[in-house]
Amino acid sequence: MFGFHYRLERSAMGLVLAVIAAGSVGGLIEIAPLFTIDETVEKAADMRVYTPLELAGRNIYIREGCYACHSQMIRTLRDEVDRYGPYSLAVESQYDHPMLWGSKRTGPDLARVGGKYSDQWHVAHMINPRDVVPVSKMPRYGWLAQNTLETEDLGLHLKAQRRVGVPYTDEMIANAQADAYGQTAPDSEHAKGVAQRYGEATQVRAFDGDPGRVTEMDAMVAYLQILGRLTDAAHSPADKTAEAKR
Structure with a gap:
């Protein structure tokens, strides 16, 4: 066995073919x-x-490397389900390009973090994690509350997602910038359009507590608050799967 391996190592082409095989x-x-x-x-x-x-x-979330410390996939192990909630289903990542399942957990899994904490908690946690979790190792992201969100190219982001299978409509793409503003300003005329295009259950509010402008903090908190809530399938997988097949 070792003799064959030694002969193979002396043959560059043979080694390449073996690696390819x-x-x-x-x-x-x-x-x-x-x-x-x-x-x-x-x-x-x-x-x-x-x-x-x-x-x-x-x-x-991707830009700041959050996926390097937080996974978004609850495995079927009993201790994970007890800690984080129902195990993750493939359908929940249907519109994630790229997926953010991960395996590194310097911080907790975030697959079910949506609705677990208030917007104020998330804002405080981003500004200084130690204010709400004294032993946290997470770095500060306070600048997100200072940075105005760039919304001019959001339609292009939706269009790119549609190219890989996400069913965004032409209307959604055309109104992307207005909808981003409308979701943070419940009293504006744009808020109704958000509900019409994405459903009445869509969360519409000033996520960072300041309805005057749309910040990166608004976007980050809005994303965290929807994790695990794009569908209720995981909370009753057997019933939901059977219903979908009918």
Whole structure:
């Protein structure tokens, strides 16, 4: 066995071919199941897309590297379910491009953080994590409350998401900038459009506590508050899956 390996190492071409063969086997095992993904991924009739503001928050979450310390995938282990809530379903990441499941947990898993804390808690936590969690190792992100959110190109972000399968309509894309503002200003004329396009249950309020302008803090908190709430499928997976198949 070792003699064959030593001879293979002395042959550059042979070693290259062996690496390609080994990689092909691993690739086939990982890729082949994807051809049946439509049959294996659950369907959820109540699944909705991210609003422009929530999508902007997700982009900031990625920009700031939050995924390096927080996962968004609750496994089926009993201790994880007891701590974080119902285990994650594939359908919940249906519109996540890229997905943010992760495996590193310097901080807690965030798959079910939506609605767990108030907007004020999240704002305080972003400005100085030690104010609400004394032992937190998380760095400060106070500048998010100072930075005005760039909304001019949100329509392009929605259009890019549609190219990879997210069902944004032409109307959603055309009104992306107005909807981002409307979601943070419940008393404005744009707020009604948000509810019409994304559903009456859409959270519309000044997430950072200041309705005067749209900040990156608004976007980040809006995103965190929707995590685990795009669909209720995980809270009753058997019932929801059966209903979707009918």
